[in-house]
Amino acid sequence: MTGDPAPAATYRLRHQLPLLVWLVLVWNLLWGTWSWANLLGGIVVALAVTLLLPLPPVVGGARVRPVALVRFLSYFVVDLVSSGALVAWQTVRPSGIDRSAIVTVQLRTDSDLLLTILAESLTLVPGSMVIDLDRERRTLGLHILHVSNEDDVERQRASVLAQEERVVRAFGSPDEIAALGLAPGEEPARAGRRTP
Structure with missing residues (x-):
């Protein structure tokens, strides 16, 4: 019996989304100007980095006191x-x-x-x-x-x-x-x- 891959993909995307946004932001900051080409290029680079070079999942997380x-x-x-x-x-x-x-x-x-x-x-x-x-x-x-x-x-x-x-x-x-x-x-x- 196999689980539905849709919830797993949604869970992964939800946790990868902040990383993707951060990578796109850094890409645009490195170029020094904002343009649609830089934005789309940043999205392509961010997706390539996260798909080709996946990081291991972070276990747990911070409990801020x-x-x-x-x-x-x-x-x-x-x-x-x-x-x-x-x-x-x-x-x-x-x-x-x-x-x-x-x-x-x-x-x-x-x-x-x-x-x-x-x-x-x-x-x-x-x-x-x-x-x-x-x-x-x-x-x-x-x-x-x-x-x-x-x-x-x-x-x-x-x-x-x-x-x-x-x-x-x-x-x-x-x-x-x-x-x-x-x-x-x-x-x-x-x-x-x-x-x-």
């Missing part, structure tokens, strides 16, 4: 301003930037969406850049512009874990929020698994 979102955005803006001022000072001071470091941080989440939000929020802050993200191992590699000692490195690690917690609390599922209680790198217990 307003209070946690405001907290996340508040910390992000403060980090943005303070780090921008610090980097500006370090570039104009006579001694310049002494040492930088690459730090690996063991995370607690493995959600594609949450990791993307975390990586973008860390990279947008001046003075740090995500250079590696391993979802399977739940590790994040981060380049830090200025460190003076090992305490600075540990402070940066703690800052990344605090940012991860804010992201998960703002956008994560209840299971992902519960996983914040685990130590970084610790696997959550699976249902039905017996412990010795």
Whole structure:
């Protein structure tokens, strides 16, 4: 017994429509002028991209919690301003930037969406850049512009874990929020698994 393909096609089109509209908009913005030819060309390109290069479906989605979102955005803006001022000072001071470091941080989440939000929020802050993200191992590699000692490195690690917690609390599922209680790198217990 086979299902009716019409509802599946309607469901797929409904979820692909925002992507199609976005691709057409980007196509027109890249051309710099609006015309019927650019609009039709954008539609053809958007359909070709989505049909020939389909993306895997996004599982789940964001569950936005307003209070946690405001907290996340508040910390992000403060980090943005303070780090921008610090980097500006370090570039104009006579001694310049002494040492930088690459730090690996063991995370607690493995959600594609949450990791993307975390990586973008860390990279947008001046003075740090995500250079590696391993979802399977739940590790994040981060380049830090200025460190003076090992305490600075540990402070940066703690800052990344605090940012991860804010992201998960703002956008994560209840299971992902519960996983914040685990130590970084610790696997959550699976249902039905017996412990010795």
